[in-house]
Amino acid sequence: MTTIAIDGPAAAGKGTLSRRIAEAYGYHHLDTGLTYRATAKALLDRGLPLDDEAIAADVARNLDLSGLDRAVLSAHGIGEAASKIAVMPAVRRALVEAQREFAAREPGTVLDGRDIGTVVCPDATVKLYVTASADIRARRRYDEIIAGGGTADYDAVFEDVRRRDARDMGRVDSPLRPAENAHLLDTSEMSIEAAFSAAKSIIDAALKH
Numbered sequence: 779m780t781t782i783a784i785d786g787p788a789a790a791g792k793g794t795l796s797r798r799i800a801e802a803y804g805y806h807h808l809d810t811g812l813t814y815r816a817t818a819k820a821l822l823d824r825g826l827p828l829d830d831e832a833i834a835a836d837v838a839r840n841l842d843l844s845g846l847d848r849a850v851l852s853a854h855g856i857g858e859a860a861s862k863i864a865v866m867p868a869v870r871r872a873l874v875e876a877q878r879e880f881a882a883r884e885p886g887t888v889l890d891g892r893d894i895g896t897v898v899c900p901d902a903t904v905k906l907y908v909t910a911s912a913d914i915r916a917r918r919r920y921d922e923i924i925a926g927g928g929t930a931d932y933d934a935v936f937e938d939v940r941r942r943d944a945r946d947m948g949r950v951d952s953p954l955r956p957a958e959n960a961h962l963l964d965t966s967e968m969s970i971e972a973a974f975s976a977a978k979s980i981i982d983a984a985l986k987h
C-alpha cells in the first residue's frame with residue numbers, strides 16, 4: 779500500500795496537484811481540508827456554535843467522507859469557520875482517525891492538507907511540502923475569483939492569505955510545517971504542468987526503493 783502525503787499553505791496549488799497525482803497513479807484522493815469544512819458547514823447549517831469543542835467533535839465523529847464536495851464547501855465563510863474549529867484538539871482527533879482509515883485503502887492514496895506528513899501519516903511512502911510565496915498565492919486566488927465571474931480586491935485577498943497562514947502555522951495542535959523528510963516543492967515560478975512533472979519525478983524515485 780502506498781500513501782502520498784501532500785502538505786502546504788492555502789492556495790499553493792496542492793489541490794490541483796494532488797488530484798493530478800491520484801489520477802496518474804490510480805490512487806484514491808482525500809482533500810482533508812474538506813473534512814474540516816464539512817464539519818464547519820454541518821455546525822452552521824444546524825445553527826450550532828463554532829466555539830464549543832464537545833459539540834464540534836461530536837459532529838466531526840459522525841462525518842461521512844463519501845459526500846465531500848469542494849464546490850459546495852468552497853464558500854469563504856465556510857473556510858473561515860473551518861479554520862476556527864481546526865484549532866480544537868478533539869475535532870482534530872476525530873477527523874484524523876477518519877483520515878487514517880481512508881489512507882489504508884488499496885492500492886494507494888493521496889492525502890492533502892496541513893498535517894498529513896507530520897501527524898496523520900508519519901510513515902507515508904512519499905511526503906511533499908508544496909508552497910509558493912504569499913504574493914503569488916494571493917495572485918492565483920484573485921485570478922481564480924475573477925475568472926469565475928466574481929469580484930475581488932487584491933489587497934484583501936493578500937491579507938486573507940496572510941491571516942490563514944498565521945492561523946495554520948501558529949496553532950498549538952498540529953501546526954502547518956514541513957515534515958523532516960518531506961520534499962520541498964516551491965511552485966512560485968512553476969506552471970501546474972511543471973509542478974506535476976517535478977512531483978512525479980520525486981514520487982517515481984521514491985516508489986523504486
Ligand code: DC
Nearest residue numbers: 810811812814860861864891892893
Ligand atoms: O485547505 P482548506 O482551505 O480547505 O482548509 C480549511 C481549513 O482546515 C484551514 O484553515 C486549515 C484546516 N486544515 C487543517 O487544519 N488540517 C488539514 N489537514 C487540512 C485543513
